[in-house]
Amino acid sequence: MQYNFTVERQQWEHGFRATYLGTNTRQGVWGYNYNSPVPDSRPFIDKPRPFPNLPDVRYTTNGAGHQYNALTVEVTRHMHRGLFYQSSWTWARDIFDLASGGTPENPFDREREIGVAQSIPTMSFRSAGDASCFPA
C-alpha cells in the first residue's frame, strides 16, 4: 500500500513543496523450517522434531512486512535567461522484518528479524542547477 500527502505553494518567486510518503507491506510472504527443533544447547541430532525421518520442511506463510515513512521538502526556481535550480531534502526510515520469501534465523521468532532496512538513507540531500544561454 502507498499513500502520500503533498502541500505546494508559490512564494517569494520560488516553488515550495512538502511531501509525506508512506509505503507498507502487511501479510507478506515468508517461510521457516517447520521441522526445526527448539533452539537450546543440545546437539541437533539429540532433539525431538515433528518429523524425525525428514530433513528440513519449509513452510511458507503470510505475516512479514515493512513500513516506510518519508518526508521530503523541496524548493524550485525558474528564472529568466534559462537559469534554474532545485533542492530537496528527504528524511526517511524503513522498518522491516523479512523481505518477500525471507527466512528468519530463529524459526520460532520472526519478530527478532525486525530492523532498519539497509538501503534507505536516513537523510538525503539533492541540489541541481542549470544555466542556458540560448541563441538570440
Next chain:
Amino acid sequence: MNRAMDAVFGGWDIGGIYTAQTGQFLTALYTGPDTTGTVYTTSRTAPQVTRRPDQLRDPNLPADQQSVNRWFDAGAFGIPGPGRFGSASKGNLKGPERILITEKLKLNTELTAVNALNHPNWSNPAVNISQTANVGVISGVGGVYDSTGARALRLGLRLQW
C-alpha cells in the same frame, strides 16, 4: 544578445547536481558452529552457520575515530553462547555516507562529469567478525547506493540538422 556575443556564448548549457546521503544500515555477522542446534545435520558436529552475533556495546565509532581501516568497533560483538541466537539486531551499523557531484557542459559537444571532484565514496566495511583480518575494514569505493566510484568523464559530439 548581439550576434558576436551569441556566436561565443549562445547555445551553451551548464548544469550540476550535488547529492549527499547518510550511510547505509549494516548488519554484523559471524561464521562459526551452530550454537542453537537448529541446523539440520546427521553428525554430532555442529554445522557452520553465518548469523548475527551478540552485541556487547554500541559498535558505532565517533566520526573522528572512523577510518577505512576501522570503520566500527568489531570488539563490540561476540559469539553467542550455547543454546542462544545472537542479540544483535539488523541494521545496527552505520556505513559511510556518500557525496556525489555531477556536472554537465553542453554546446554541440557535451561533456559530463560524474563525481567531478573525485570524492572517495567508500564502500561498506566488512561486517563478519569471524574474518578478523578485515572486519571493519573498507577496502574499496562505490557499490553503496550504486556503482559510482572514481571520477568519470564523458565527451560526446552531437550533429543536429
